[in-house]
Amino acid sequence: MGIYQFGQSVSRIFISTSYKVEIIGKENIPDTGATILCCNHIHYFDPPLLGAYIKRQLHYMAKQELFEKPILKGLLPKLGAFPVRRGMSDKQAIRTAMKLLKEGKMIGLFPEGTRSKNGQLGKGLTGAGFFALRTDAVVIPCAIIGPYRTFKSLKLVYGTPIDFSELRERKASAEEATEVIMTEIKKLIEEHELKS
Template sequence: MADLFYKAASGIFNLYAKFIMRVEVKGRENIPESGPLVVMSNHISYLDPPLIGSILPRKIHYMAKAELFENKIAGAILKKLGAFPLKRGTGDSRAFRKAIKILRNDQVLGIFPEGTRYPEGSPGEPHSGSVMLAIMAKSPILPIGIKNIKRKGTPRVNIGEPLILDEYFGKKLDKEEREKVANEVMSEIISLVNE
């Protein structure tokens, strides 16, 4: 039932994105058809999650700030859409375990590495913990760049080739190494925004 709700919502937003927003999508062929996947994108608008969800053929389980779930109705809808709460700035172990479980079940996890929305052209610093989920679950990362949602010009979603961080699998990374990897992934996202 929840998946039917997700498919319906995704289908409706897909029509909105295609015919009202007139979003152009490049790189659909880069989307893996199966297996664990972490989708990472820049975050410029509240439209980003449904927009990406309407483009990918697979259900995305987004980590979303816990405050969005405080309203019971909104929280219930978000959960039906596959989202789950993350208490930011607390090292939320419950959300972390949920995210790992999603990936180990060969599903798709959605993360905005900046942690919150930033204006177009002014990306934020990525949170280093975002890449650790992919490394621990040995999952590829699908980088996505979104542009012109709030600016003049054709709205675009550029999907890059999956990033496989296998050189870090099974390793315990220190803070400096985590930040380095997170910045590398964010640089790839920014390059897709600038295409």
């Protein structure tokens, strides 16, 4: 078992014993080929949750500051993470993500760029739309529906792929593509909202 699979198992055990987790739509994730999972962001545990219950390895951007910590610096790349400088256009992070997608791998993006302070879906940044338009990747909207409360219900929904063929053909803007992604995430949240 590799480090990623070990980390995935540990995450799965921790999350499953801490919360009543319901996973919906795993069948929407292709077994192979370039794939982008675009998800809302409400908690520190979102990245491990997003990849804990699926077979394929998930690569994701993590803030540069985490890679400056001694232990995480060597560990994060083995867990599929690569650094991104927030608040600016990070060309290296863009190149890394494009390379992974060209190699047919799967990346996870949180289009809001940071965690929501109130649990509500925020505005998406253009990065998600950029990758959706510039590659042939399958784009899957995802929704984490919490909040994270010990032993309480928590949902992770993988939606059906978004058809970007028309937007790619007419060379739509990254902003428009991101809006489409955010609309689909919003629909998933509303459809699967936990009843109090």
